[in-house]
Amino acid sequence: MQILAEAEDLPKTANIQTQLISLWMAPVFGAVLLIAFVAFPGFVPPMSPDMTAGQVAQFYRDNTAMIRFTMITFNLCGVMLLPFFMVIVIQMKRMATQSHVFAYCYLTAAVSGATLYALADIFYLVAAFRPDRNPELVMLLNDMAWMIFIAPVGAFVAQNVFLGLAIYFDDGPNPVFGRWVGHYAIATALAMAPAAGAAVFTTGPLAWNGGVSFWLRNGAFALFVVVMSVVLRNVLHRQAVEEGVAR
Amino acid sequence: MSSTVSAESLPGADPVHSAPSASAGKRDVWLVFWIVPAFFITFGVIFFALARVMPPPRPDVTTDQMAHFFHAHALTIQIGFGVLILIVGGAGAANGIIGYHMKRMTSGSVMAYAYMGAMSVGVLPGCLLVAFCFLTAVYRPNRDPQLLALLYDLGLLSYVGSLGCFSTMYFALAVAILYDKNQIFPKWLAYVSIWQIVTEIMAMPVFVSKAGPFAWNGSISFWIGVVVFGFWLCCVIVFLRKATDRQPVDEPHLD
Numbered sequence: 001m002q003i004l005a006e007a008e009d010l011p012k013t014a015n016i017q018t019q020l021i022s023l024w025m026a027p028v029f030g031a032v033l034l035i036a037f038v039a040f041p042g043f044v045p046p047m048s049p050d051m052t053a054g055q056v057a058q059f060y061r062d063n064t065a066m067i068r069f070t071m072i073t074f075n076l077c078g079v080m081l082l083p084f085f086m087v088i089v090i091q092m093k094r095m096a097t098q099s100h101v102f103a104y105c106y107l108t109a110a111v112s113g114a115t116l117y118a119l120a121d122i123f124y125l126v127a128a129f130r131p132d133r134n135p136e137l138v139m140l141l142n143d144m145a146w147m148i149f150i151a152p153v154g155a156f157v158a159q160n161v162f163l164g165l166a167i168y169f170d171d172g173p174n175p176v177f178g179r180w181v182g183h184y185a186i187a188t189a190l191a192m193a194p195a196a197g198a199a200v201f202t203t204g205p206l207a208w209n210g211g212v213s214f215w216l217r218n219g220a221f222a223l224f225v226v227v228m229s230v231v232l233r234n235v236l237h238r239q240a241v242e243e244g245v246a247r
Numbered sequence: 248m249s250s251t252v253s254a255e256s257l258p259g260a261d262p263v264h265s266a267p268s269a270s271a272g273k274r275d276v277w278l279v280f281w282i283v284p285a286f287f288i289t290f291g292v293i294f295f296a297l298a299r300v301m302p303p304p305r306p307d308v309t310t311d312q313m314a315h316f317f318h319a320h321a322l323t324i325q326i327g328f329g330v331l332i333l334i335v336g337g338a339g340a341a342n343g344i345i346g347y348h349m350k351r352m353t354s355g356s357v358m359a360y361a362y363m364g365a366m367s368v369g370v371l372p373g374c375l376l377v378a379f380c381f382l383t384a385v386y387r388p389n390r391d392p393q394l395l396a397l398l399y400d401l402g403l404l405s406y407v408g409s410l411g412c413f414s415t416m417y418f419a420l421a422v423a424i425l426y427d428k429n430q431i432f433p434k435w436l437a438y439v440s441i442w443q444i445v446t447e448i449m450a451m452p453v454f455v456s457k458a459g460p461f462a463w464n465g466s467i468s469f470w471i472g473v474v475v476f477g478f479w480l481c482c483v484i485v486f487l488r489k490a491t492d493r494q495p496v497d498e499p500h501l502d
Contacts, residue, residue: 093500098500100347101279104343104363105339105343107343108338109367111364112368115371140390152335154331154334154336158336196329199378202386
């Protein structure tokens with residue numbers, strides 16, 4: 001995006017630039033999180049709920065360094081995606097044919113979801129902190145870590161439903177997002193919703209290591225961040241052109 | 248993309264679609280409003296009928312009795328809290344629409360933001376942590392009873408004892424209502440909200456008292472708070488409906 005010279009110092013230009021920074025945090029920290037994800041010895045393939053307490057404790061003893069690398073990275077960089085979701089809030093507040101109540105709902109749901117993400121890695125790190133603890137206790141921490149990491153999809157599902165509804169209600173002559181983005185947001189919500197079953201099922205596709213709860217859920221989330229990065233970049237460019245700060 | 252397109256540059260291009268852009272409308276506010284009672288009814292069914300957190304099981308029982316509680320209610324805990332973690336975003340709808348109507352008050356946006364901030368945080372200690380504790384407890388039926396007892400205490404103390412998020416929320420709501428001249432909510436709802444802070448203060452002893460009126464299932468620490476909260480919630484839903492109903496269709500959207 002090329003900012004016009006005469007618009008460089010205007011507040012409306014800064015509004016575009018800060019959104020661009022927030023937007024670019026998504027691919028940058030997304031890549032960091034992806035590296036951390038692949039580096040975790042218990043993600044590819046995901047740890048099975050069938051492991052005995054002894055095996056879980058052994059896993060934390062054998063892989064302490066990599067568990068710490070991944071989870072400290074998740075801890076530091078995970079919530080760095082929040083500014084990206086705040087760009088979506090700002091764009092929802094540009095929608096002309098609605099009250100913006102969806103934007104506030106999206107904002108509070110995003111914050112609630114981030115608190116859960118910020119909590120999950122702590123449980124992995126506590127389990128790795130003293131892997132010689134009683135194996136029953138290590139397994140308890142591991143169970144809570146996996147459950148909180150995979151199962152609580154409700155906040156993100158709600159965010160995407162609010163985004164989808166907001167896009168459907170943005171039916172004026174100059175909508176912020178294309179209508180397909182609404183369909184895509186709802187589809188992502190539907191793909192991630194079944195992962196709530198990871199809190200209950202110990203085997204099969206809904207268990208926390210299953211195809212639906214682990215791969216479909218995490219894949220849909222990652223793809224959403226990638227697709228929305230491109231979509232939001234185009235939306236921001238259009239906003240900048242409309243407001244006369246860029247070509 | 249190359250040319251600036253705005254509503255006024257296309258006068259009458261599409262009268263059907265350009266008409267609503269003059270006003271914000273409020274179909275969306277109504278839609279979000281109806282999520283709120285639907286969410287709280289489901290929430291009530293989950294906490295009262297399925298997860299057996301309401302009324303709370305006793306704090307003054309033996310480790311084996313706590314383990315027995317989880318064994319006896321494993322299935323309904325899994326159904327109830329499994330659904331809860333899927334629909335918990337409904338709390339976002341409630342926070343969003345209350346924050347929205349608070350921003351319509353003449354009292355400024357700061358209390359609306361304080362309300363939304365406090366409640367966004369409150370979701371975790373106030374309802375999700377007990378869900379994780381109970382779901383973890385019943386996930387492996389043969390866990391050591393001492394660990395089940397730990398999850399029992401952690402879940403219930405978090406649920407009954409998360410006082411600050413809600414006190415802050417009630418405070419923000421009360422101040423916003425008292426300074427509002429748009430009469431979005433009636434003034435007496437502010438006094439009910441302040442009374443709610445009193446019930447949160449009366450719940451402080453749950454962290455100390457294992458039996459009696461100040462325990463986490465006690466008549467003072469729990470029941471007075473629950474009754475007043477139920478009354479408060481019904482009032483909020485009724486007045487959200489009135490506020491949405493009275494809002495002019497042509498009111499512009501908020502900053």
